[in-house]
Amino acid sequence: MQSRSVSVDGIYIGQLNTIGPDNTPTGIFKTLSEGSHEITGLGLNGDIQVDKRVHGGPEKAIYHYPAEHYALFQQALPHLSDSFVPGSMGENISTCGLTDNEVHIGDTFRLGTAIVQVSQPRRPCWKVNQKYGNAHIASLIMSEAISGWYYRVLETGQLSPGDSLELLDRMENSIPVAEIWQIFMARFDKSLSYTAPQVIPGLSEEWRFE
Numbered sequence: 001m002q003s004r005s006v007s008v009d010g011i012y013i014g015q016l017n018t019i020g021p022d023n024t025p026t027g028i029f030k031t032l033s034e035g036s037h038e039i040t041g042l043g044l045n046g047d048i049q050v051d052k053r054v055h056g057g058p059e060k061a062i063y064h065y066p067a068e069h070y071a072l073f074q075q076a077l078p079h080l081s082d083s084f085v086p087g088s089m090g091e092n093i094s095t096c097g098l099t100d101n102e103v104h105i106g107d108t109f110r111l112g113t114a115i116v117q118v119s120q121p122r123r124p125c126w127k128v129n130q131k132y133g134n135a136h137i138a139s140l141i142m143s144e145a146i147s148g149w150y151y152r153v154l155e156t157g158q159l160s161p162g163d164s165l166e167l168l169d170r171m172e173n174s175i176p177v178a179e180i181w182q183i184f185m186a187r188f189d190k191s192l193s194y195t196a197p198q199v200i201p202g203l204s205e206e207w208r209f210e
Contacts, residue, residue: 042058060119066146105201145179
């Protein structure tokens with residue numbers, strides 16, 4: 001395994017807000033933070049996660065979205081290009097240099113002074129479409145396998161802007177985050193031929209494929 005380290009270019013913290021015609025509570029609107037944040041077992045101190053069914057909890061403590069992916073959205077939906085900027089997907093941390101094809105489920109990283117592990121992709125919900133005002137965002141995320149990923153926290157610590165994210169360990173027989181979407185899509189489209197591994201090391205229970 002080759003050692004890999006990138007800089008945390010942005011830390012984003014969400015406060016309670018509403019979205020959609022029914023003013024549904026949400027924490028997807030996040031703002032850039034210049035301060036240091038404690039990383040607890042449930043995520044970054046100060047960040048709100050409203051709907052615990054789909055966000056938050058030990059297996060979805062921190063959401064990481066690669067800044068590189070925004071260029072694809074800008075190309076696909078140029079009339080919304082100004083909207084596709086780091087932080088707008090609802091991520092907690094933004095980096096350049098690591099993507100869903102390079103990061104594997106179960107990868108362990110040092111994030112600031114904490115130790116975190118990749119647990120699962122982010123499954124986009126209707127709020128992503130609503131936030132950008134376009135009904136195709138979630139489907140584009142899944143079809144292109146550019147969802148970003150969640151971390152579980154193995155050791156608590158502190159995170160400040162500019163801190164490093166350093167790969168420490170990779171599980172044997174692990175697979176890239178992007179490959180999870182190949183498995184997911186093949187389950188619903190029988191024309192897609194894909195054989196899932198029997199065991200995917202490090203994957204959250206809610207994403208286990210039977």
